Amino acid sequence: VSKERDRIYDTEEVARVGQMIRDFVPHNRALGIEVVRIRMTEVWTRLPWAPHLVGDPVRGILHGGVISTLTDATCGLAIMARLGRPSSIATLDLRIDYLKPAPPHAEVYAWASCFRVTKSVCFVRGGAVTVLPPEGSPPGLDDAIAAVAGTFARKSG
Amino acid sequence: VSKERDRIYDTEEVARVGQMIRDFVPHNRALGIEVVRIRMTEVWTRLPWAPHLVGDPVRGILHGGVISTLTDATCGLAIMARLGRPSSIATLDLRIDYLKPAPPHAEVYAWASCFRVTKSVCFVRGGAVTVLPPEGSPPGLDDAIAAVAGTFARKSG
Amino acid sequence: VSKERDRIYDTEEVARVGQMIRDFVPHNRALGIEVVRIRMTEVWTRLPWAPHLVGDPVRGILHGGVISTLTDATCGLAIMARLGRPSSIATLDLRIDYLKPAPPHAEVYAWASCFRVTKSVCFVRGGAVTVLPPEGSPPGLDDAIAAVAGTFARKSG
Amino acid sequence: VSKERDRIYDTEEVARVGQMIRDFVPHNRALGIEVVRIRMTEVWTRLPWAPHLVGDPVRGILHGGVISTLTDATCGLAIMARLGRPSSIATLDLRIDYLKPAPPHAEVYAWASCFRVTKSVCFVRGGAVTVLPPEGSPPGLDDAIAAVAGTFARKSG
Numbered sequence: 001v002s003k004e005r006d007r008i009y010d011t012e013e014v015a016r017v018g019q020m021i022r023d024f025v026p027h028n029r030a031l032g033i034e035v036v037r038i039r040m041t042e043v044w045t046r047l048p049w050a051p052h053l054v055g056d057p058v059r060g061i062l063h064g065g066v067i068s069t070l071t072d073a074t075c076g077l078a079i080m081a082r083l084g085r086p087s088s089i090a091t092l093d094l095r096i097d098y099l100k101p102a103p104p105h106a107e108v109y110a111w112a113s114c115f116r117v118t119k120s121v122c123f124v125r126g127g128a129v130t131v132l133p134p135e136g137s138p139p140g141l142d143d144a145i146a147a148v149a150g151t152f153a154r155k156s157g
Numbered sequence: 158v159s160k161e162r163d164r165i166y167d168t169e170e171v172a173r174v175g176q177m178i179r180d181f182v183p184h185n186r187a188l189g190i191e192v193v194r195i196r197m198t199e200v201w202t203r204l205p206w207a208p209h210l211v212g213d214p215v216r217g218i219l220h221g222g223v224i225s226t227l228t229d230a231t232c233g234l235a236i237m238a239r240l241g242r243p244s245s246i247a248t249l250d251l252r253i254d255y256l257k258p259a260p261p262h263a264e265v266y267a268w269a270s271c272f273r274v275t276k277s278v279c280f281v282r283g284g285a286v287t288v289l290p291p292e293g294s295p296p297g298l299d300d301a302i303a304a305v306a307g308t309f310a311r312k313s314g
Numbered sequence: 315v316s317k318e319r320d321r322i323y324d325t326e327e328v329a330r331v332g333q334m335i336r337d338f339v340p341h342n343r344a345l346g347i348e349v350v351r352i353r354m355t356e357v358w359t360r361l362p363w364a365p366h367l368v369g370d371p372v373r374g375i376l377h378g379g380v381i382s383t384l385t386d387a388t389c390g391l392a393i394m395a396r397l398g399r400p401s402s403i404a405t406l407d408l409r410i411d412y413l414k415p416a417p418p419h420a421e422v423y424a425w426a427s428c429f430r431v432t433k434s435v436c437f438v439r440g441g442a443v444t445v446l447p448p449e450g451s452p453p454g455l456d457d458a459i460a461a462v463a464g465t466f467a468r469k470s471g
Numbered sequence: 472v473s474k475e476r477d478r479i480y481d482t483e484e485v486a487r488v489g490q491m492i493r494d495f496v497p498h499n500r501a502l503g504i505e506v507v508r509i510r511m512t513e514v515w516t517r518l519p520w521a522p523h524l525v526g527d528p529v530r531g532i533l534h535g536g537v538i539s540t541l542t543d544a545t546c547g548l549a550i551m552a553r554l555g556r557p558s559s560i561a562t563l564d565l566r567i568d569y570l571k572p573a574p575p576h577a578e579v580y581a582w583a584s585c586f587r588v589t590k591s592v593c594f595v596r597g598g599a600v601t602v603l604p605p606e607g608s609p610p611g612l613d614d615a616i617a618a619v620a621g622t623f624a625r626k627s628g
Contacts, residue, residue: 027220030209052187063184065226097250120591277434298586341534344523366501377498379540409566
């Protein structure tokens, strides 16, 4: 990890990363995942509500699996932000707690932080909310709809 | 749980449940989840490979989040099979281990078993493979691409 | 949850709770778990190093299972602090990530927060460190030796 | 993994491993963990009931953390059985589901299987029961008191 303690990406860089993950990963594009903020210690993404993402059609609530996919992708971005470069990683395991259902027809924001890196493994935490907190405020689980804990493998080479 | 120790659904019933979960849940339909086998103690589903489900475009490998969504849905079906009726349930938490990547352009099969039910919580285990094992053979993790452990809330009323 | 947003227990109350969990639970006593701080939103405990708690005798490092037991007990306390009263709870599931080994012969501090309560389930997060942070500073995972995520059942009656 | 598909340890070898893990690991000795069966694909251990292991003194039920420590140790043994030699491993993360409380004053048996090994990570599943099943019968979760899923790091060198 570089000397720079917490590099913050500017608007243009964030847009470029968002474009890249949709261009490169078809399923990110199919879901419509956007990148909102990137700093070395924390990444934020956004998932607009869409009819084909719904799990509960009576109330128009997003499918839990969509939230899981969003947070998984956000964890991957958090690792790259921490490492400071695109990296070959693979999710080893992910635990998601569904704290409460997303509100009907609501977009979702996810955050993730990679808080520990070893030679072969990265540890990540994150969550999902329905209102983007002001820049700089620490992400919390008080109003979160999901919480995530994951372990990722760093592939060498 | 009924006296019937392991009710096995016939082909027509399986097809009807498969139709129902795609008709009712838009995101199941968007992914293309099919139901393959249902018995009280074990449910099998299938996810055909499709371009918009890809996570690794270089090798044409399914997105991990898609596998997670498939297994989550399969766990829900396993609970209903165990309870013997459609039930209002919600995923509390789910852990998925990604054991190896799915092969390129490969369909995926998922299984789940609800092995314990309390008044308010159901415990489920499952996994995903790329070859459907013969009917009656116990599902194992030896060639699995993912393993899943989840806890679900039974909603009363 | 009461109107009081974050009740802080005074020194005497903390000592009394610590005495109670050792008097009442033989295995807490066998490990030597102490209670350090209690507030509605966060609980801290301490485990003094002792020879019979060691997992790696070459380096004198505590057994991971001991850290797990400590954090489990701390999660239980965090739920009671949040609910504002002794409550009948049971661990449904617990995930622990071992971020790095405890240092040789080091005592360990654990914290936990119960950040969401439903009618039948409580969600808790926590961790373990080797240096107690100053009062009021938010617990983080940067120097943590373990991180914990758990779901607990509230037993009615 | 050797050509030998499922090496089974004889009584003397099992006793020697049991002696070793108690001699070498103080906390295993403090708990009283015994080794019951070892084969390449599955390991069984036993924890005799003892007053200082109790979590619920009213009913004399073992502390959940003790079950967790037992299963963690059993997972480590399962990895060594699979690799065919003592190995330097470290628990990365462990999820335990508490399915039902152990009966009062009951001993506990734990099993674990390491079902996948990569260059740097081992995946393990296991559980705990109160009655040792007949040799050769596959371990199941139907009457289990706990289920475990863990990821372990293989340390090189």
